[in-house]
Amino acid sequence: MSERPDDTLQADRTALSDTVARFARxxxxxxxxxxxxxxxxxxxxxxxxxxxxxLGLGYPEAYGGxxxxxxxxxxxxxxxxxxxxxxxxxxxxxxxNIGLPPILHHGSEALREQVxxxxxxxxxxAALAITEPGGGSDVAALRTTARREGDHYVIDGEKTFITxxxxxxxxxxxxxxxEPGSKGAGGISMIVVPGASAGLxxxxxxxxxxxxxxxxxxxxxxxxxxxxxxxxxxxxxxRIIMGNFNAERFGMSAAALGFSQACYDxxxxxxxxxxxxxxxLVERQVIRHKLVDMQMRIHSTAAWxxxxxxxxDAGDTGPDWVAQVCLLKNHSTQTMQFCADQAVQILGGMxxxxxxxxxxxxxxxxVMMIGGGAEEIMKDLAARQxxx
Numbered sequence: 001m002s003e004r005p006d007d008t009l010q011a012d013r014t015a016l017s018d019t020v021a022r023f024a025r026x027x028x029x030x031x032x033x034x035x036x037x038x039x040x041x042x043x044x045x046x047x048x049x050x051x052x053x054x055l056g057l058g059y060p061e062a063y064g065g066x067x068x069x070x071x072x073x074x075x076x077x078x079x080x081x082x083x084x085x086x087x088x089x090x091x092x093x094x095x096x097n098i099g100l101p102p103i104l105h106h107g108s109e110a111l112r113e114q115v116x117x118x119x120x121x122x123x124x125x126a127a128l129a130i131t132e133p134g135g136g137s138d139v140a141a142l143r144t145t146a147r148r149e150g151d152h153y154v155i156d157g158e159k160t161f162i163t164x165x166x167x168x169x170x171x172x173x174x175x176x177x178x179e180p181g182s183k184g185a186g187g188i189s190m191i192v193v194p195g196a197s198a199g200l201x202x203x204x205x206x207x208x209x210x211x212x213x214x215x216x217x218x219x220x221x222x223x224x225x226x227x228x229x230x231x232x233x234x235x236x237x238x239r240i241i242m243g244n245f246n247a248e249r250f251g252m253s254a255a256a257l258g259f260s261q262a263c264y265d266x267x268x269x270x271x272x273x274x275x276x277x278x279x280x281l282v283e284r285q286v287i288r289h290k291l292v293d294m295q296m297r298i299h300s301t302a303a304w305x306x307x308x309x310x311x312x313d314a315g316d317t318g319p320d321w322v323a324q325v326c327l328l329k330n331h332s333t334q335t336m337q338f339c340a341d342q343a344v345q346i347l348g349g350m351x352x353x354x355x356x357x358x359x360x361x362x363x364x365x366x367v368m369m370i371g372g373g374a375e376e377i378m379k380d381l382a383a384r385q386x387x388x
Contacts, residue, residue, distance in 0.1 A: 024084035035212035050122025070309035081258025087364040088213035095164040099126035106231040127168035146175035165216025185238035209364035256332035263343035323385035326378040
């Protein structure tokens with residue numbers, strides 16, 4: 001009997017999950033505490049992930065990647081988060097997944113060949129810079145400008161909350177082009193800025209969580225970038241940004257599921273080992289019910305993720321799919337919030353101590369619920385997709 005396509009996909013998913021789990025358990029989990037204290041992780045981790053093909057998953061072979069459906073990418077994110085247990089590592093190690101797609105889909109062939117291969121090999125780092133001080137989720141209100149001067153654009157402005165902002169070799173930047181003082185979505189463009197550009201300065205930001213992920217405020221003071229680094233046409237940036245958000249939100253949903261499972265794993269292990277009043281915690285009904293409540297939310301999130309991935313792989317990415325992704329992000333991050341809270345409660349005093357996975361993820365929950373689109377924005381966007 002010949003193997004069915006879905007059997008092959010499942011075998012690929014299992015093999016990938018096993019590979020990523022080993023990488024995360026050996027290369028990430030033992031070091032996260034030290035990396036958090038240092039405020040960064042070694043750049044060599046990018047090379048090791050690149051050597052395994054993890055950075056290139058979902059990218060064309062022509063640039064050193066491996067084409068992959070959403071279902072396979074789901075397995076990567078979930079396993080990396082479940083066994084690595086660090087949102088900080090996840091955010092920076094995979095920041096190229098929000099920085100490169102606009103280049104892949106809208107950049108010139110020369111720009112794609114220059115930027116994408118070294119990033120997928122882990123030799124260079126890519127970041128996305130959209131958010132501005134005072135701007136938040138209102139992308140159409142951004143004020144960073146890029147004015148054309150001959151064969152270059154000259155960029156002035158600021159960006160904030162930029163993941164991998166301190167170390168990025170390439171920054172996919174949202175700017176305002178066109179007439180001075182223009183407003184609204186129509187004047188937004190995307191341009192790729194080399195990290196070594198003169199006039200670009202970077203300032204680290206201190207955070208509640210994601211401590212080993214560098215997060216920066218960027219200042220652009222007369223930064224000159226070749227006009228060939230423009231993505232698409234002038235004024236087409238808003239549509240590029242919105243399309244990029246869908247994949248980011250799916251990835252964050254998969255990550256939140258992995259983090260939820262990490263909290264459950266630690267809570268279950270603790271409940272089996274910890275004895276109170278002569279019996280293991282897991283023998284107490286109230287503790288078992290907490291664990292069951294965690295699993296209920298984990299399973300519902302996993303099922304929804306599988307459905308959304310299957311629709312995308314079938315080419316069904318219309319308005320209803322976009323709405324599903326928005327609400328899935330809310331549901332998955334709420335699942336993470338619940339599981340982190342319950343895990344800390346089960347661990348008791350130990351759950352309040354640095355060094356436990358649940359303590360780290362408890363601090364990281366909020367950025368998952370805000371980044372990529374806050375809950376309130378997600379609800380409103382879903383409503384608009386459904387014509388409500």
